[in-house]
Amino acid sequence: MDFKNGKELLALCEKEHLPISAVMKKREEFLKEMTEDQVDAKMRKALDIMKNSVHESLEKPIRSIGGLIGGEAEKIRRHRREGKAICGEVLSRAIVHSMAVLELNASMGVIVAAPTAGSSGVVPGLLLALQEVYGLTDEEMLSGLYNAGAVGYLLMRNASVAGAEAGCQAEVGSAAAMAASAAVELMGGTPAQCLDAASTALANLMGLVCDPIAGLVESPCQSRNAIGVANALTCAEIALSGVAQLIPFDEMAEAMYRVGKRIPFELRETALGGCAATPTGCARQCGIFK
Numbered sequence: 568m569d570f571k572n573g574k575e576l577l578a579l580c581e582k583e584h585l586p587i588s589a590v591m592k593k594r595e596e597f598l599k600e601m602t603e604d605q606v607d608a609k610m611r612k613a614l615d616i617m618k619n620s621v622h623e624s625l626e627k628p629i630r631s632i633g634g635l636i637g638g639e640a641e642k643i644r645r646h647r648r649e650g651k652a653i654c655g656e657v658l659s660r661a662i663v664h665s666m667a668v669l670e671l672n673a674s675m676g677v678i679v680a681a682p683t684a685g686s687s688g689v690v691p692g693l694l695l696a697l698q699e700v701y702g703l704t705d706e707e708m709l710s711g712l713y714n715a716g717a718v719g720y721l722l723m724r725n726a727s728v729a730g731a732e733a734g735c736q737a738e739v740g741s742a743a744a745m746a747a748s749a750a751v752e753l754m755g756g757t758p759a760q761c762l763d764a765a766s767t768a769l770a771n772l773m774g775l776v777c778d779p780i781a782g783l784v785e786s787p788c789q790s791r792n793a794i795g796v797a798n799a800l801t802c803a804e805i806a807l808s809g810v811a812q813l814i815p816f817d818e819m820a821e822a823m824y825r826v827g828k829r830i831p832f833e834l835r836e837t838a839l840g841g842c843a844a845t846p847t848g849c850a851r852q853c854g855i856f857k
Contacts, residue, residue: 568593573721573762573816580758587748587758588713591720595713610709613679617668617691620678624670625663631673633783635851640667654797657696661796665692669789682719682728682741685777685784688792689742690715693750693799707753714752715745718765725817726824730777731836733827735788739795740772740823746799747806756807762816764799764806769819771798774826776834778841781852787842 568583568590570576579590595606625644630637644663646652652659665688672678672687681690694711697703703711719728719741727733728741744765751761772795780786806812814822833840842848 568597570594570721572725573820576717576721577758577762586710586714586752587717587761588710588752591713591717594717607709610712611705614705614708614712616677616679617681618695620668620671620676620687621664621691621695622667623676624667624674628670629674631670631783631785632675633673633781633785635780635783635785636670636673636789638670639789640664640670657693657700658797658800660696660699661692661800662793663692664695665689665792665796666789668692669785669792673783673785673789681715681745682723683730683738685730685735685779685788686728686738686742686792686795688789689739689795689799690746690749692792692796693746694753696796697750697753701754703753711749711753714761715749718745718748718762721816722820726820727827733824734775734830734835735777735791736769736772736775736823737827738777739791740769740775742792743768743772743795743799743802746796747802750799750803751806754803754807756803760806763810763812764802766812766814766816766819767802767805768798769816769823770812770814771802773823774830776830776841777836778834778843778848779836779838780843780848782836782838782843 570579625641628638628641640663647659668678668688672684678687681687722728722741727737730738747764747768748761751764
């Protein structure tokens with residue numbers, strides 16, 4: 568049940584009449600020589616950590632280690648609960664969840680790198696929002712995570728998920744691709760539609776630079792996780808509507824990686840360009856901002 572790219576994954580899904588999540592689960596069982604229950608237990612642990620990473624910082628907001636973020640997620644949640652949200656129920660919840668995870672990460676809390684710490688809010692942000700709004704079971708959530716894992720594995724194998732190597736497009740872009748694909752499967756889409764959504768998610772954030780202020784995974788990382796869930800939800804909606812992506816997932820992953828390698832080093836997690844190089848960003852880096 569192993570696969571090296573999206574084309575092979577779709578062929579396996581068609582041959583075995585299985586969704587992406589089931590193929591990925593069987594791959595894990597085979598390669599790690601584990602039983603289905605053992606593999607599920609590991610994924611369930613990841614799901615539990617994701618849930619906690621959302622709720623902990625919402626219930627007890629604290630400032631980040633660098634002092635750049637803290638409490639933003641709760642403010643947005645309060646805005647939604649007051650009936651003032653303009654993004655709709657799923658997206659509003661997803662924004663809150665994604666930003667909450669970044670707050671916990673920046674205050675040394677436990678999160679799931681999905682695929683990285685800097686992009687850790689996107690997958691749980693969208694999937695947990697879908698669970699809350701559509702009443703999805705935890706078993707269904709596990710399927711979503713297996714699906715997301717398959718896309719993440721392919722991007723790590725054939726491209727990059729590291730901001731230092733290929734910019735934020737490789738972090739939040741990859742996370743958005745993972746979340747988009749998982750959302751499509753959870754909402755009844757086909758394997759082909761899943762990878763269409765993932766491909767579109769990569770295209771939409773192609774070229775996004777990694778420019779953390781003061782070199783900290785706080786800002787603009789937090790708001791970019793919110794953009795990641797918005798991107799993922801949009802791409803899932805497009806794919807589920809039957810709109811096909813012109814560029815296959817494998818080609819889009821390769822294109823993203825080529826673009827990432829051409830991004831100047833100042834814009835690849837060095838805090839020497841972009842937001843980090845603005846006067847306010849530089850002041851933060853020098854520790855003189857008040």
